[in-house]
Amino acid sequence: MTRRVRVGILGGGGILGAHAAGFRAHTDKAEVVAVAEPRPEQVEWIQQLFGDEVRVEADYHDLLAEDDIDAVDILLPHNLHALATIAAAGAGKPVLVEKPMARNIHECDQMIEACDRAGVSLTVCHDRRYDSEWMALKQVVDSGALGDIFWWKLDHNQNVVFGPGSWARTRDGIGGGAIMSCLTHQIDALRWYGGEVESVTCMTKTIPARMEGEFAGVVTAKMKSGALAHLSINWWTKSHQGKNALWYEMAQVCGTRGEAYFTLGKGTFVRLHEQQEVPWTYEQKDDGGFTRVKIGDWRGHVGCIGEWLKSLRGEECNITTDGRAARGTVEVAEAAYLAEEMGQVVKLPIEPREWGCQI
Ligand SMILES: NC(=O)c1ccc[n+]([C@@H]2O[C@H](COP(=O)([O-])OP(=O)(O)OC[C@H]3O[C@@H](n4cnc5c(N)ncnc54)[C@H](O)[C@@H]3O)[C@@H](O)[C@H]2O)c1
Known part of the structure; x- marks a missing residue:
């Protein structure tokens, strides 16, 4: 891809400021054309970050259906990371998703499978690795x-x-x-x-x-x-x-x-x-x-967004946090919860469990 990547962002809350700085540092590679955010009180701030011409849409499904969006950056509550990633993959859009990748490895596996099936990349914004x-x-x-x-x-x-x-x-x-x-x-x-x-x-x-x-x-x-x-x-x-x-x-x-x-x-x-x-x-x-x-x-968000944009444009890049790599981080956190529930040392790997399942 030689033209600028047209990015849609899902979620216009607190972390949007760090992502906006990341995209501002790479205006030669990308433009943010739309942000999905249901809270009207966020609109003014979103327009301050990206200009008056940025589209602000209440429902992220509308944004995913639009042809002028090449890729999406997901900044949603954690319980929506898997749902939104699977929907984005279904719409053929490569995904960058904020940490943690999802709430457990069962959700991570569904995200990886959906992106593999759609042939789109899945990258997790573990910003510290790029700082x-x-x-x-x-x-x-x-x-x-x-x-x-x-x-x-x-x-x-x-x-x-x-x-x-x-x-x-x-x-x-x-x-x-x-x-x-x-x-x-x-x-x-x-x-x-x-x-x-x-x-x-x-x-x-x-x-x-x-x-x-x-x-x-x-x-x-x-x-x-x-x-x-x-x-x-x-x-x-x-x-x-x-x-x-x-x-x-x-x-x-x-x-x-x-x-x-x-x-x-x-x-x-x-x-x-x-x-x-x-x-x-x-x-x-x-x-x-x-x-x-x-x-x-x-800073990490500038670094991570820069590498992600290079990967989308087919340029040499250093992505160390694709979906499979980031799943391992969720697995350690999930294993820690299991260890506390069971009062035991837990050895990895652990079995995926649907969200809400008891041991
Ligand atoms: N890397 C970091 O240091 C860092 C710091 C803060 C947050 N984060 C991560 O960023 C992500 C978002 O966190 P935040 O602090 O911005 O949360 P937030 O609550 O401030 O923002 C989330 C936004 O998503 C919006 N939203 C909710 N449902 C939606 C929907 N269906 N469609 C579109 N928008 C919807 C909310 O209205 C809200 O504005 C989380 O994954 C969080 O862990 C990372």
Whole structure:
């Protein structure tokens, strides 16, 4: 495809701003021609983002039926990811869908099957994999400079409060709770950095007045590599805001020859136990402490949307989050829920179960 990709977006809520920035950075490759969003109060903002000429439609099925839409970007509540992807595939449109891919692997399988049958691509917007600072840690890990990696720790801190009636307050809407919704960022990064997960345990904290599903959770994992991983999410903390704040997201990795960490907004830092040749450039001189590694200044949505558009245009691209790859992240989160329900360590793979089925 040599002309610009004509994109339709499904869902005009909070994350639309990050996607709009992604499309604005790639106006040579794409134009957003329509947004499906049923809430009239969103229309003005959508037009501010994309211009007055963008069509805003209440029903996404109308958008999917239109011939001037080449591909769709799905930013809907989690319980609609599978339904909308299957409908888009039926209409012959390639799909980019926000994380998490779906509420469970049963839905992921239906999405993969529908896109395969229609011959359209399915890409999941796990934006961290396309962000320069997260990519810098990947470069360090892949270099082998840290030696044998035995330790992973990733966490996510936010103060998330959903209003009454929000889809995300319900287990059915969000696909469980904070683990499926947002710890999937950390699970996905862990798999990308450290390979596949062998087994998990999980504990969660729920206070129904705040939301139906868990607002906090801890997942421990044994990696196929033998390394240990500790992932946690806390949706009731302001630890990342204001004076003397800690961090929003952090990833720490320790190996036999060195260690590295990433904190959102502060960067990616490495400390090696002894001097060695390394394939990256330090931002300052390596003085034996933790030293910053930098590879670029782009944010994840800009990177992911850029790669997706290149893939649609048949250009060389680096997509690491197609439907099959992203299914594995949903599987770890679903296995964690199973582990807590059963009070046991759960080994992967797990069997797909329809949404709402009890064990
Ligand atoms: N990558 C990130 O860091 C990040 C951050 C926030 C949200 N997200 C993801 O983005 C997606 C959307 O989240 P959000 O925060 O924008 O939620 P939101 O509730 O702010 O927006 C969802 C929008 O979808 C609309 N909608 C609901 N049903 C619809 C339908 N049938 N047709 C068309 N539109 C419909 C709603 O009116 C709402 O405006 C989720 O998958 C979420 O996990 C990702």
